[in-house]
Amino acid sequence: MSDKRLQEDLVSLTEYAVDAQGRQLKLPPAKVKAALPAVAAIAAKNNDQQIPATGGGIASPLTETDIADRTYHAAYYTSTDGLIQIPAIASMKFTDANSAEVMLEFDSPP
Amino acid sequence: MGTRYWREVVVLDGVDVSARLTDDGVTTSAEEGGQGIFNLTLKALPGSVNLDALRGKAVTVSYQTRTAGGTILSTELLMTGNVDLPRYDPGRKTISLRCTDRRDDRIALLSKAAIDALTPGAKWSSDVFESEADSFQYASDRLRTLPGALDCEPDGDIVYTAWAAASPHITFTASGIFDGEPPVQVEVAPASSIRNRTVLELTYRYEISYQREASSGWTYSQSTCQYLATPTTLPTRDMARRAAEGLSGWLLRSMSFTPLWPTGTYACSPDVNFINNQPQLIIGYSAVWVKRWTQTIDEIITVTLSSTQSISTYGERRADKTGSMSTDFDVEDYEGPSGNNQAAALSSVGGDGASGGSLGSGSEYPPLAGAVQNDWDDWRKEHTDRTAWAGWIETHIAIASVEHLASHRLNRAVFAVPLNPGIAVQKTLRVNSVGGVTCTGKVVAMTHVMDARTGEARTDVELALSRAGAAGVSDPLMAPTPPSYAPTPPPTVGSVHAGGNHYGQDGTSTTEDDAWTGYRGNYVPPLAVSPLVTFSDSLRVDADEIEAAVRDNTELPDTAAYEVAPPHDELSIAA
Numbered sequence: 001m002s003d004k005r006l007q008e009d010l011v012s013l014t015e016y017a018v019d020a021q022g023r024q025l026k027l028p029p030a031k032v033k034a035a036l037p038a039v040a041a042i043a044a045k046n047n048d049q050q051i052p053a054t055g056g057g058i059a060s061p062l063t064e065t066d067i068a069d070r071t072y073h074a075a076y077y078t079s080t081d082g083l084i085q086i087p088a089i090a091s092m093k094f095t096d097a098n099s100a101e102v103m104l105e106f107d108s109p110p
Numbered sequence: 111m112g113t114r115y116w117r118e119v120v121v122l123d124g125v126d127v128s129a130r131l132t133d134d135g136v137t138t139s140a141e142e143g144g145q146g147i148f149n150l151t152l153k154a155l156p157g158s159v160n161l162d163a164l165r166g167k168a169v170t171v172s173y174q175t176r177t178a179g180g181t182i183l184s185t186e187l188l189m190t191g192n193v194d195l196p197r198y199d200p201g202r203k204t205i206s207l208r209c210t211d212r213r214d215d216r217i218a219l220l221s222k223a224a225i226d227a228l229t230p231g232a233k234w235s236s237d238v239f240e241s242e243a244d245s246f247q248y249a250s251d252r253l254r255t256l257p258g259a260l261d262c263e264p265d266g267d268i269v270y271t272a273w274a275a276a277s278p279h280i281t282f283t284a285s286g287i288f289d290g291e292p293p294v295q296v297e298v299a300p301a302s303s304i305r306n307r308t309v310l311e312l313t314y315r316y317e318i319s320y321q322r323e324a325s326s327g328w329t330y331s332q333s334t335c336q337y338l339a340t341p342t343t344l345p346t347r348d349m350a351r352r353a354a355e356g357l358s359g360w361l362l363r364s365m366s367f368t369p370l371w372p373t374g375t376y377a378c379s380p381d382v383n384f385i386n387n388q389p390q391l392i393i394g395y396s397a398v399w400v401k402r403w404t405q406t407i408d409e410i411i412t413v414t415l416s417s418t419q420s421i422s423t424y425g426e427r428r429a430d431k432t433g434s435m436s437t438d439f440d441v442e443d444y445e446g447p448s449g450n451n452q453a454a455a456l457s458s459v460g461g462d463g464a465s466g467g468s469l470g471s472g473s474e475y476p477p478l479a480g481a482v483q484n485d486w487d488d489w490r491k492e493h494t495d496r497t498a499w500a501g502w503i504e505t506h507i508a509i510a511s512v513e514h515l516a517s518h519r520l521n522r523a524v525f526a527v528p529l530n531p532g533i534a535v536q537k538t539l540r541v542n543s544v545g546g547v548t549c550t551g552k553v554v555a556m557t558h559v560m561d562a563r564t565g566e567a568r569t570d571v572e573l574a575l576s577r578a579g580a581a582g583v584s585d586p587l588m589a590p591t592p593p594s595y596a597p598t599p600p601p602t603v604g605s606v607h608a609g610g611n612h613y614g615q616d617g618t619s620t621t622e623d624d625a626w627t628g629y630r631g632n633y634v635p636p637l638a639v640s641p642l643v644t645f646s647d648s649l650r651v652d653a654d655e656i657e658a659a660v661r662d663n664t665e666l667p668d669t670a671a672y673e674v675a676p677p678h679d680e681l682s683i684a685a
Binding site for chain 2: 026027030031032033035036037038039040041042043044045046
């Protein structure tokens, strides 16, 4: 056989040590990615937010909205001597410290 | 010089210059996979000798037979080519011409499409070969995957010829072969040159992208009437949003809130008039988070090619090789530069998010196109190119297969016959019982010698004999089915947890635990003043870790096996 042929055949048997194009035949180890651990998020209430302890209830003090808002019962309180009759308040309207409307309602005199 | 019944005919640049040939004669040599070469010597014509102009000129050599009377019987072309190197010998006044059939140049001038057409069935992968290769390199690369060669025919055409012996074109008996010692010389290649097992470790690296979607939220633990009887602090929308958005590595897709009960009279026996003038307080929220990450897979397929008959005949002759390819995927772009802690830029729907409405339309951060949900309910997508992968793996297998075949056909039968223009490297010849030798093989090298001095015209022949112990059947060299990665999910897949209620100032001595998930507040006023343990007013959201099985770099081994059966050509030697 010719020397050239033998040489080519021998080369073809051994050349795998490197790729014909010098390409990387073995990949480097893959980059190890960081684990994805458990995470937590905590959010505290902002101190500058004046959040009342509850969302409801009547906040003192109560301030009457307008004396004209008062309503009266038809019946009167009458003095024992029968000379004086005092109007009996039926309802009064107030606003509390949170500007919420508060209504007081009273019974009619006997 | 004796009587010749043949004559060489040389046509140089369209002119028959046979009459100017010296007695040196003409020799043409061809070799499988190499350039054909021929040499001839012309007497110089009187006048100037234009050596330079001779370079590249077309030349043909033909073999002409004639009768004793000079009648032409046949004229057959032996080789077509060009003058490569002209030389002038001033002493003899001759011009010697070294010519080639320009096989390499002709291939180099072919288009890649033409090369493809010449080498059907070849494998070619840009992950094995150089994409920018020129035509000659491209053809050589393709030929590494084919058991055959590209050679010039006598007329100069490039043709592909398989190595495997065909049905014999010419059969020679003792009378047709020149005597020699022996007339047919058989040389077998050393056993060490045989390759009958190849183990390829082929690593394919790719990324799997995952998207996990988790829904959770927080709900206040007391009923309306319980709240009105034993009120507590409550979280705000702002707190909930900050907690939900603060979950590092998780993207907030959407969020909605349950506001504190509205102003009204509640039948709590007795009735309670309740005025809600704190719209920022909430008694619940729900949210959907999205987690994106990737996993690197090294798919390692161990491919074994075996020539079983050869192994059992000659012993195992093994080569181990490695190869790798990878498919790129922009991990950072997908995961985000720092673990995808992207602040959610969610639009508010029906409010500003601080005092009403919800956040996000729910369509933010959709799964990648083509992703499918796995057993874990994660959206999963393999970023592979299986077409390129199959081409790559089949190219590697084909190269190894061709190397097996090549290593089994290094055996030679050498003999000489009277010049036969029908012999070429494309031909299969049979020797039938000459000097005890019978064999069949394809021509790998040959030389036509036309010696004008002795009048001898002969053809020296070298046949390749493929020997493999016995005939076998080769497997189709198709890429195997790739392995899949589908780890079993744990009983509970990691998720997001936001629920839980913990209240201080409840008259117990329970102290606050920072690890508590959900809301931590206080009864206001305290349920009892002693002991009085006050908690912070905060919301906590927890996300589990992403399981290593879907995160850690993973090697995915697999195997594939192929039988490569080199031809077992006819060969017998009788002592």
